[in-house]
Amino acid sequence: MKLRVAGIGVLAVLAWLLPYQLDSYLIHVANVVILFAILAIGLGLVMGIAGQINLAQIALFGVASYATAILTTRAGFGFWTAAALAMLIVAAIGLLIGTPALRMQSHYLGIVTLGLALALTNWVTNAHIAGGAEGITGIPAPTLPGIDLRNDYFFYYLELIVFALALAFGLFVVRTPLGRKMRAMRDDSLAAGAVGVEVPQLRMTAFFLASIYGGVAGVLYAGLIRYVAPETFSIANMFLLLAMVIIGGRQSLVGCVVGAVALSLLREVLVDYPTYAQVAYGTIVVLTVVFAPTGLAGLPVRARGLLQRLGWLRRDTGAPPKLGDFRPYDEVERPAEQVILRIDDVSMHFRGLKALQEVTMEITSGEIRGVVGPNGSGKTTLFNVVSGLYRPTSGRVWLGERDLTAARPHTLARAGVARTFQNLRLFPLLTVRENLLVALDQTSVLGSWRYALWQPGVWRHDRALRRQADELLDRFGLTAFADAAPGELPYGTQRRVEIARAMARHPRLLLLDEPAAGLNGEEVRQLSEIVRSIRSTGVTVVLIEHNMGLVMSLCERVTVFASGRVIADGTPAEVARAPQVVEAYLGDSAMSEDVPVATATEATR
Amino acid sequence: MFSSLRRRAAVMLLGLALPVALAACSAPGGDQGDSNKTDGPIKIALVDAQSGQLSSLGAWELKGARLAIDEWNAAGGINGRQIELGVFDDQGDPTVGTNLARKIASEGYIAMIGTAESAVTIAMAPILRESKIPNITSGQSPGLVAVKSPFLFLNGPTSVTYDETLAKYIVDTKGLKNIAMITNNGGYGKGEHDAFTKSLQARGVKPIEDQVVTADQKDFSAALTTIRQKNPQVIFIGAEEVQSGLIVKQARDLGITVPFAGAAPQGTPVFADTAGTANVEGTIVSSPYLSNEVSEASKKFAAAYKAKFNEDAEMHGAKAYDGTQILLNALKTSNVATGQALADAIRATKYAGLLGDFAFDDTGVGIFATRIGTIQGGKLVAAG
Numbered sequence: 001m002k003l004r005v006a007g008i009g010v011l012a013v014l015a016w017l018l019p020y021q022l023d024s025y026l027i028h029v030a031n032v033v034i035l036f037a038i039l040a041i042g043l044g045l046v047m048g049i050a051g052q053i054n055l056a057q058i059a060l061f062g063v064a065s066y067a068t069a070i071l072t073t074r075a076g077f078g079f080w081t082a083a084a085l086a087m088l089i090v091a092a093i094g095l096l097i098g099t100p101a102l103r104m105q106s107h108y109l110g111i112v113t114l115g116l117a118l119a120l121t122n123w124v125t126n127a128h129i130a131g132g133a134e135g136i137t138g139i140p141a142p143t144l145p146g147i148d149l150r151n152d153y154f155f156y157y158l159e160l161i162v163f164a165l166a167l168a169f170g171l172f173v174v175r176t177p178l179g180r181k182m183r184a185m186r187d188d189s190l191a192a193g194a195v196g197v198e199v200p201q202l203r204m205t206a207f208f209l210a211s212i213y214g215g216v217a218g219v220l221y222a223g224l225i226r227y228v229a230p231e232t233f234s235i236a237n238m239f240l241l242l243a244m245v246i247i248g249g250r251q252s253l254v255g256c257v258v259g260a261v262a263l264s265l266l267r268e269v270l271v272d273y274p275t276y277a278q279v280a281y282g283t284i285v286v287l288t289v290v291f292a293p294t295g296l297a298g299l300p301v302r303a304r305g306l307l308q309r310l311g312w313l314r315r316d317t318g319a320p321p322k323l324g325d326f327r328p329y330d331e332v333e334r335p336a337e338q339v340i341l342r343i344d345d346v347s348m349h350f351r352g353l354k355a356l357q358e359v360t361m362e363i364t365s366g367e368i369r370g371v372v373g374p375n376g377s378g379k380t381t382l383f384n385v386v387s388g389l390y391r392p393t394s395g396r397v398w399l400g401e402r403d404l405t406a407a408r409p410h411t412l413a414r415a416g417v418a419r420t421f422q423n424l425r426l427f428p429l430l431t432v433r434e435n436l437l438v439a440l441d442q443t444s445v446l447g448s449w450r451y452a453l454w455q456p457g458v459w460r461h462d463r464a465l466r467r468q469a470d471e472l473l474d475r476f477g478l479t480a481f482a483d484a485a486p487g488e489l490p491y492g493t494q495r496r497v498e499i500a501r502a503m504a505r506h507p508r509l510l511l512l513d514e515p516a517a518g519l520n521g522e523e524v525r526q527l528s529e530i531v532r533s534i535r536s537t538g539v540t541v542v543l544i545e546h547n548m549g550l551v552m553s554l555c556e557r558v559t560v561f562a563s564g565r566v567i568a569d570g571t572p573a574e575v576a577r578a579p580q581v582v583e584a585y586l587g588d589s590a591m592s593e594d595v596p597v598a599t600a601t602e603a604t605r
Numbered sequence: 606m607f608s609s610l611r612r613r614a615a616v617m618l619l620g621l622a623l624p625v626a627l628a629a630c631s632a633p634g635g636d637q638g639d640s641n642k643t644d645g646p647i648k649i650a651l652v653d654a655q656s657g658q659l660s661s662l663g664a665w666e667l668k669g670a671r672l673a674i675d676e677w678n679a680a681g682g683i684n685g686r687q688i689e690l691g692v693f694d695d696q697g698d699p700t701v702g703t704n705l706a707r708k709i710a711s712e713g714y715i716a717m718i719g720t721a722e723s724a725v726t727i728a729m730a731p732i733l734r735e736s737k738i739p740n741i742t743s744g745q746s747p748g749l750v751a752v753k754s755p756f757l758f759l760n761g762p763t764s765v766t767y768d769e770t771l772a773k774y775i776v777d778t779k780g781l782k783n784i785a786m787i788t789n790n791g792g793y794g795k796g797e798h799d800a801f802t803k804s805l806q807a808r809g810v811k812p813i814e815d816q817v818v819t820a821d822q823k824d825f826s827a828a829l830t831t832i833r834q835k836n837p838q839v840i841f842i843g844a845e846e847v848q849s850g851l852i853v854k855q856a857r858d859l860g861i862t863v864p865f866a867g868a869a870p871q872g873t874p875v876f877a878d879t880a881g882t883a884n885v886e887g888t889i890v891s892s893p894y895l896s897n898e899v900s901e902a903s904k905k906f907a908a909a910y911k912a913k914f915n916e917d918a919e920m921h922g923a924k925a926y927d928g929t930q931i932l933l934n935a936l937k938t939s940n941v942a943t944g945q946a947l948a949d950a951i952r953a954t955k956y957a958g959l960l961g962d963f964a965f966d967d968t969g970v971g972i973f974a975t976r977i978g979t980i981q982g983g984k985l986v987a988a989g
Binding site for chain 1: 791
């Protein structure tokens with residue numbers, strides 16, 4: 001920690017002294033480098049942190065520069081007034097460019113944003129107000145009392161301060177609830193929705209943030225060069241920016257900055273060989289993607305891994321951390337019995353496949369309900385309908401008195417439905433603690449205005465969340481794994497993390513999809529202890545399970561599915577005797593404990 | 606123990622850095638490139654596109670300037686000092702141009718030749734003006750005059766002169782009133798479009814068709830078909846060499862037989878080669894430099910050019926040659942002055958060049974006439 005503070009201090013001093021070493025051309029180069037670094041942070045936030053492919057970042061930069069240029073030279077505003085208006089315009093356009101993200105993702109989104117960027121460049125080249133191909137000259141220099149910002153040296157300090165603030169703010173966002181939700185959304189948007197993250201609003205927020213960074217860089221660019229032309233915002237520059245982010249390491253903002261600086265300097269070296277410059281950038285990007293997929297920022301970790309493999313560096317040889325015991329919840333009085341979940345005549349068809357047919361069931365508060373049936377009988381489809389991932393073809397789903405049939409996953413999560421997934425959907429690039437923190441945060445994305453106006457409030461909120469996460473980690477015996485990545489953990493431990501994450505929402509209704517799959521005997525025993533304790537706090541539990549021993553011992557009622565229909569419903573003993581159930585299991589020694597454990601295929605997903 | 610050592614190291618580093626910071630506290634960047642040296646070579650920068658779509662223009666410019674400078678150096682330079690030409694590539698990109706303007710200022714160049722692209726020159730002008738570096742450009746956009754920089758000079762007429770002469774010939778002399786236009790939306794094409802439209806307007810003529818294409822377009826069949834339907838007597842082209850050639854070629858393929866008219870690009874070999882020699886027959890060209898045979902000076906220039914570069918001279922090389930000669934003459938008469946004094950010396954220079962007799966006015970334009978030629982038998986000859 002001290003080393004890090006000292007390192008930042010030294011870097012700051014060096015950056016402050018840098019102009020004394022540079023001639024008037026190199027200081028100009030340094031100024032341009034800083035602008036690209038600010039742009040790269042913005043692109044890193046939207047692409048690396050939030051996982052939204054945005055090929056319009058350079059267009060946002062262009063919008064801000066052109067808006068500043070037009071407002072100062074044509075409308076006669078002062079530089080700073082024009083800059084403020086330009087920021088508003090660029091924010092609006094950023095949100096516009098982000099709207100396709102609500103409907104599509106990945107490369108489709110990339111193509112749509114690229115199209116919007118091209119449209120903008122084309123408009124600028126042709127529009128009279130934007131000066132056409134000749135661009136706009138004579139943008140007035142920004143003024144600050146006592147400082148002549150026409151001097152590139154003073155402009156450097158202005159940029160340096162803005163850059164430091166931009167980087168600090170970016171890192172602040174990444175390490176606090178908003179950034180954590182974005183990373184969760186990037187890793188698995190379905191699971192993020194299921195733990196209450198408002199995915200659509202969050203995507204727009206990501207584009208908004210990127211446009212703010214693009215806007216700041218664009219305004220500074222207009223003030224620095226005092227001239228704008230369409231070439232600057234060309235697709236070639238967009239790909240240069242993209243290369244910076246990929247080379248630096250998408251998932252680290254500092255990496256993005258390093259990439260921007262490195263590639264800008266390389267561009268300066270190659271400026272006399274433009275024929276080879278594009279080839280050189282391309283080669284470097286390919287080499288990075290092949291040999292260092294995590295970019296420059298990921299190199300230290302990869303280097304350490306390599307050294308350990310070669311035996312040059314000692315591995316941590318301490319005893320592997322052990323899963324602690326579950327500490328039961330305090331029991332509360334069992335609430336009055338009422339129907340908490342009512343599934344009313346629900347059908348779910350996928351083209352010809354009828355995954356659910358006229359399913360009706362009621363679940364009473366405080367019970368533990370088992371849902372069993374052969375593979376492909378529609379159990380997981382039922383969960384997906386109840387948790388909002390699917391919209392049923394017909395029928396209604398009631399949570400208490402509320403009709404939540406067509407609600408989004410995050411709305412259901414906020415209404416008190418939590419779930420786990422058959423195939424485990426933890427956020428792989430977040431630590432165990434962060435996985436829980438994402439779920440613990442109950443605030444809405446719309447509350448993010450506090451990031452702009454009241455950062456200490458955000459900080460305090462984050463501290464409170466961390467305390468709750470520590471308490472939750474301790475209760476589930478996961479403290480030793482708090483800072484590990486989920487993928488490094490044993491399977492059974494990952495299952496427990498997922499249950500802990502679901503419980504972080506303080507749900508009323510908990511849906512467990514095959515929680516015992518892949519667990520050994522001792523782990524199954526611990527699981528049933530955990531589920532009982534969860535129920536004792538008044539939470540209603542529904543579990544899909546193939547382990548009949550667990551179902552028989554744990555559940556008060558069991559619903560049996562076959563071919564998308566409910567074929568039996570009752571106490572475990574009643575259900576086990578029902579002839580249609582025996583038949584459904586094809587004369588297998590049906591309800592005994594050796595029913596094969598489900599292989600992890602989800603035919604209906 | 607270890608961490609306290611580390612802290613001490615950090616404090617020591619800060620302690621070392623502080624005096625440096627205080628010593629130079631006033632303002633960084635005091636050491637601007639000193640351009641007032643009186644010995645060593647005279648540094649002149651040439652900024653042009655040496656790569657990209659406009660690189661042929663840049664190559665011609667470089668050859669013209671190089672020829673002039675080599676002649677002077679062979680004759681002993683100026684005041685016994687050799688002239689050094691630094692070549693910079695602006696890639697046809699105005700923003701790269703603004704970077705280069707700062708670069709030549711910081712590296713102590715005292716004057717600049719170029720660029721051939723008006724948009725780039727306009728972008729560079731404010732910085733060159735601030736650094737007091739005179740610039741002789743080959744651009745011809747009226748926008749160059751609008752910049753009103755006392756450090757900016759043109760080595761040829763502006764588009765206004767080109768197109769006024771052309772309009773006068775077509776409308777007044779030939780009596781052609783049904784004129785169609787096809788121009789591109791780049792810096793050059795836009796300038797041509799505006800200047801020619803204005804000249805027609807002054808004569809009460811409205812173009813019967815006005816097609817604008819993009820600067821990187823390759824297929825003009827839609828625009829040309831529209832023009833064909835209007836049956837014009839002549840078609841005005843405002844586009845660079847290669848694009849103009851493509852337009853003419855495709856027009857002939859569509860069965861358009863009327864002549865084309867345009868400014869300097871239509872007089873170049875690149876235009877004729879792209880379109881095909883038979884297709885450009887009859888093209889009306891407004892140019893200050895019709896051919897290498899117009900005068901004794903141009904014959905001498907063309908011979909030297911051919912001997913040095915083994916290719917035929919053309920207009921852009923001649924313009925750059927003229928511009929460089931003017932600069933070198935001004936340097937000689939002013940005893941290698943810099944900054945404002947050098948700009949004043951250029952303005953005062955009267956020079957009989959390949960393009961005509963230069964006499965600069967306050968706007969930085971030194972020549973106000975072009976001649977009309979037509980392509981006959983593959984050669985550009987003066988129109989009667």
